[in-house]
Amino acid sequence: MVLAAAFTLLVLQPSIIPRKTFSAPESSYRGWEEILSSPQPITIQTYSTGVMLTELSGIMNLAHERAAAIEDVVVEAPVNASIIHHQTLGYYLIDAGLDSSYIDHQYGTFRGLFVEKTLGKGSQEPNTNIASVIKRKNIPLRGVWLTHLHPDHIAGIIDLPKHLPYVAGKGERYINFRFFMRSDHLAGIEALYEIDFTGGIDLPPFGRGIDLLGDGSFWAIESSGHSKGHVMYFINGIEERVLVTGDACNDQFQFDTGIGPGSFSSDLEQAQQVLETIITFKERYPEVSLVFGHDRISIQHE
Numbered sequence: 001m002v003l004a005a006a007f008t009l010l011v012l013q014p015s016i017i018p019r020k021t022f023s024a025p026e027s028s029y030r031g032w033e034e035i036l037s038s039p040q041p042i043t044i045q046t047y048s049t050g051v052m053l054t055e056l057s058g059i060m061n062l063a064h065e066r067a068a069a070i071e072d073v074v075v076e077a078p079v080n081a082s083i084i085h086h087q088t089l090g091y092y093l094i095d096a097g098l099d100s101s102y103i104d105h106q107y108g109t110f111r112g113l114f115v116e117k118t119l120g121k122g123s124q125e126p127n128t129n130i131a132s133v134i135k136r137k138n139i140p141l142r143g144v145w146l147t148h149l150h151p152d153h154i155a156g157i158i159d160l161p162k163h164l165p166y167v168a169g170k171g172e173r174y175i176n177f178r179f180f181m182r183s184d185h186l187a188g189i190e191a192l193y194e195i196d197f198t199g200g201i202d203l204p205p206f207g208r209g210i211d212l213l214g215d216g217s218f219w220a221i222e223s224s225g226h227s228k229g230h231v232m233y234f235i236n237g238i239e240e241r242v243l244v245t246g247d248a249c250n251d252q253f254q255f256d257t258g259i260g261p262g263s264f265s266s267d268l269e270q271a272q273q274v275l276e277t278i279i280t281f282k283e284r285y286p287e288v289s290l291v292f293g294h295d296r297i298s299i300q301h302e
């Protein structure tokens with residue numbers, strides 16, 4: 001008991017951030033047909049904020065029967081973040097990617113005994129962190145939506161304003177251990193808002209969804225598996241409909257093979273199921289584009 005308390009105080013304390021419930025506006029939508037027949041003035045643009053070197057088995061479950069011929073090699077995974085723009089409700093981010101410390105340091109701001117043994121090496125070209133893109137484009141950001149709290153998706157928060165609302169899925173864990181592996185990516189934010197899906201609507205083949213802005217333009221979709229509180233986001237734009245999968249589907253190769261996320265996931269079986277629902281969704285609604293967590297993207301930095 002005393003030991004546990006000492007451990008919490010000494011090791012976990014730096015990662016305790018106040019959590020609040022995100023409350024979504026009332027929604028009148030009941031399902032995909034209604035949502036898709038009412039597109040809204042919202043757009044998305046995705047940027048690569050750098051590259052992580054990682055073992056393939058981290059992002060792909062090589063124990064899957066279809067993976068027998070796939071070798072566990074080190075792969076380069078681009079780390080993406082997206083800017084969404086709603087004509088009247090403003091600009092938001094989905095994920096923050098890598099922060100600018102990755103220009104000079106392969107582990108970013110990570111410090112601790114386990115860093116070199118456990119973490120992949122990252123790199124970034126100057127001025128390609130998402131905060132630089134936002135600054136260059138003079139974007140008044142209103143908030144940040146996170147697919148999950150793994151370091152490659154939140155490191156970029158270091159360079160972002162702290163007064164914004166930061167929102168993730170309920171129960172999502174933040175890995176930050178003093179002495180062992182410490183990064184403080186969330187340091188300085190006032191609270192982490194959590195999306196509670198119990199008030200959402202059923203969005204088969206997925207679980208529940210929340211109408212984040214209240215007009216059917218932008219949805220959070222529950223997708224626990226890769227991580228406990230993983231969230232996918234759906235952009236219901238007039239020009240295009242886009243599902244941002246986060247690491248529920250890392251890249252096109254994962255989508256094409258149907259082999260689920262790997263050892264970085266908290267629940268392999270659930271992660272496999274979520275990937276299969278993404279494939280089913282795309283078959284059902286081929287007009288929807290997919291933006292994966294770590295895919296090569298065609299949009300580069302202007």
Ligand SMILES: [Zn+2]
Nearest residue numbers: 150152247293
């Ligand atoms: Zn990731």
